[in-house]
Amino acid sequence: MGASVEAMGVSDMVMGENEGPRRIALTPAARRALEAAGRLFYERGIHAVGVDLIAAEAGVTKKTLYDRFGSKEQIVVEYLADRDERWRAFLAERLDVPDRELPARERVLAVFDASRAWALEHSSKGCSMVNAHAEISDPAHPAYPVIAGQKQWMLGLFTGLGAEIAPDRAEHLGRTLMLLHEGALVAHGLGIFDDPIGHAREEARALVSTGGV
Amino acid sequence: MGASVEAMGVSDMVMGENEGPRRIALTPAARRALEAAGRLFYERGIHAVGVDLIAAEAGVTKKTLYDRFGSKEQIVVEYLADRDERWRAFLAERLDVPDRELPARERVLAVFDASRAWALEHSSKGCSMVNAHAEISDPAHPAYPVIAGQKQWMLGLFTGLGAEIAPDRAEHLGRTLMLLHEGALVAHGLGIFDDPIGHAREEARALVSTGGV
DNA sequence: ACTCCACTATACAGATCGGTATACCTTGGG
DNA sequence: CCCAAGGTATACCGATCTGTATAGTGGAGT
Numbered sequence: 324m325g326a327s328v329e330a331m332g333v334s335d336m337v338m339g340e341n342e343g344p345r346r347i348a349l350t351p352a353a354r355r356a357l358e359a360a361g362r363l364f365y366e367r368g369i370h371a372v373g374v375d376l377i378a379a380e381a382g383v384t385k386k387t388l389y390d391r392f393g394s395k396e397q398i399v400v401e402y403l404a405d406r407d408e409r410w411r412a413f414l415a416e417r418l419d420v421p422d423r424e425l426p427a428r429e430r431v432l433a434v435f436d437a438s439r440a441w442a443l444e445h446s447s448k449g450c451s452m453v454n455a456h457a458e459i460s461d462p463a464h465p466a467y468p469v470i471a472g473q474k475q476w477m478l479g480l481f482t483g484l485g486a487e488i489a490p491d492r493a494e495h496l497g498r499t500l501m502l503l504h505e506g507a508l509v510a511h512g513l514g515i516f517d518d519p520i521g522h523a524r525e526e527a528r529a530l531v532s533t534g535g536v
Numbered sequence: 537m538g539a540s541v542e543a544m545g546v547s548d549m550v551m552g553e554n555e556g557p558r559r560i561a562l563t564p565a566a567r568r569a570l571e572a573a574g575r576l577f578y579e580r581g582i583h584a585v586g587v588d589l590i591a592a593e594a595g596v597t598k599k600t601l602y603d604r605f606g607s608k609e610q611i612v613v614e615y616l617a618d619r620d621e622r623w624r625a626f627l628a629e630r631l632d633v634p635d636r637e638l639p640a641r642e643r644v645l646a647v648f649d650a651s652r653a654w655a656l657e658h659s660s661k662g663c664s665m666v667n668a669h670a671e672i673s674d675p676a677h678p679a680y681p682v683i684a685g686q687k688q689w690m691l692g693l694f695t696g697l698g699a700e701i702a703p704d705r706a707e708h709l710g711r712t713l714m715l716l717h718e719g720a721l722v723a724h725g726l727g728i729f730d731d732p733i734g735h736a737r738e739e740a741r742a743l744v745s746t747g748g749v
Numbered sequence: 750a751c752t753c754c755a756c757t758a759t760a761c762a763g764a765t766c767g768g769t770a771t772a773c774c775t776t777g778g779g
Numbered sequence: 780c781c782c783a784a785g786g787t788a789t790a791c792c793g794a795t796c797t798g799t800a801t802a803g804t805g806g807a808g809t
Contacts, residue, residue: 350785368671370583373766384787385768391785395767453722454670457662458581474728498729499739505728506719509666515687515718516711526712563755586796597757598798604755608797 347401353391356381361402365451369399369458396465399455403469406451411476413441427487428531431500434480435524438504442511442520449512450505477501488531500527560614566604569594574615578664582612582671609678612668616682619664624689626654640700641744644713647693648737651717655724655733662725663718690714701744713740 349357359381363372374395378385392398417437418430425433448454452470459466481504482497489496503523510519562570572594576585587608591598605611630650631643638646661667665683672679694717695710702709716736723732 352786367673368583370581371671371673374768375765384789386770386788387786389768449666449670450722453662453666453726456726457667457670458584460580460584471726474723474726478728495735498732498735501728502719502723502732502736502739503715504719505722506715506717509663509718509722510687510715513666513669513684513687515691515714519711519715522708522711523715526715565756587798588795597759599758599800600756602798 347391347397350391352381352383352387356383356388356391357398357401357405360398361406364399364402365406365446365448365454369455374398400466400469403452403455403466403473407469407473409445410441410473413437427484428528431481431484431488431527431531432524434484435504435507435520435527438508439518439520439524442508446508447512450508453505453509454512477504496530499530503527503530560604560610563604565594565596565600569596569601569604570611570614570618573611574619577612577615578619578659578661578667582668587611613679613682616665616668616679616686620682620686622658623654623686626650640697641741644694644697644701644740644744645737647697648717648720648733648740651721652731652733652737655721659721660725663721666718666722667725690717709743712743716740716743 347353356377360372360377363377363380374385374388377398378388388398392401414434414437417433417440418425452473455466456470459470461467478497478501481500482493485496485500486493503526507520507523510516516522560566569590573585573590576590576593587598587601590611591601601611605614627647627650630646630653631638665686668679669683672683674680691710691714694713695706698709698713699706716739720733720736723729729735
């Protein structure tokens with residue numbers, strides 16, 4: 324594992340990954356509801372947001388909400404799966420540059436650059452997966468695989484890049500990059516200091532230029 | 537800042553820091569309530585736990601809860617302040633070794649060792665401050681300074697240690713250690729891979745042995 | 750003896766929670 | 780022409796939410 328990722332573009336990995344949940348047809352009203360739910364869940368927390376509020380903000384009746392999604396739990400799942408999907412697409416745009424294969428070292432930096440850009444416009448309160456995990460206690464919750472899957476995917480991404488940089492230490496390097504990245508997201512969300520993702524990027528640069536030793 | 541921390545023992549810094557909230561006299565019933573609230577808040581999330589449940593778990597009436605704490609909001613504040621206090625004491629025991637001044641490099645490692653030990657017995661779901669932050673949207677919430685204060689204190693600790701190791705790069709080194717540490721706590725909470733805090737410790741060791749360059 | 754104080758027990762208020770039911774409107778494709 | 784699908788509007792359900800009110804108990808200090 325990890326090595327299998329090696330030569331793939333990110334967009335290849337986006338496909339076929341979400342075998343789990345997310346089968347709901349997004350009618351216009353459902354799309355509006357999901358947009359509102361996503362915004363509210365992320366900014367106020369999942370338990371703090373009721374379905375009445377989601378319906379009101381989306382300009383949709385509760386009936387429609389339940390016709391489309393069936394339950395609040397499912398709205399949560401769709402929210403996380405949708406956000407994950409958007410993030411992966413956002414990242415793919417910046418990693419799979421057309422007509423030019425970026426070397427692995429630059430792709431590592433590109434991940435951090437993408438995170439910084441994403442954080443600035445979509446993610447001022449930190450990682451939605453981490454935040455959702457804080458509110459979900461039951462491991463049997465259908466959102467669990469989405470959360471765990473996202474983190475495993477990111478770890479696989481870093482490990483795959485690590486394999487191109489220092490094959491004998493791919494796993495070690497991948498994990499270190501993962502820690503720096505997660506730490507930077509948290510630090511950004513809590514405003515611990517200025518531009519933590521940029522700081523992590525520079526540490527990552529030092530790591531990959533020495534081969535992760 | 538950062539340099540002022542230099543020669544202090546951690547226990548010195550614990551004192552006089554919490555000027556903010558936390559003035560409540562902990563009667564026996566209040567102590568039981570706080571213990572139950574802490575356990576429930578951490579494991580299930582703040583909004584998912586009602587005051588009735590706290591009262592029931594503590595073997596205390598709701599009347600007593602409100603006589604002691606005044607509001608659920610205040611229980612949350614006490615929960616976080618109490619946990620922060622316990623963590624700092626836990627850390628101080630491992631940093632301020634009697635009859636022997638640990639060199640800064642070893643104290644950095646001791647922080648990660650303490651975090652690993654703490655995580656194993658008290659913190660399987662990640663950092664309570666990060667998790668609480670995920671549920672609190674309003675920056676005017678009285679728990680905000682507790683959360684921000686804890687992170688700033690940890691950053692100050694790392695920066696102070698960094699100043700002893702590489703005075704000209706104290707801030708940079710402190711921030712890098714902070715990112716590794718936060719990342720490790722998140723990774724531990726989400727179970728991304730095995731023993732992330734141990735991994736972060738080894739990365740920290742490499743960092744402080746090269747002087748953080 | 751008297752009085753605080755911490756506490757129990759119970760009931761209730763008003764709001765909001767997730768979720769359901771009924772009835773009606775509109776639109777596009779067989 | 781019809782009818783299914785997506786939608787609105789509104790009312791309702793039981794449960795739970797934070798918070799309050801009333802009444803009473805037992806012990807420690809003066």
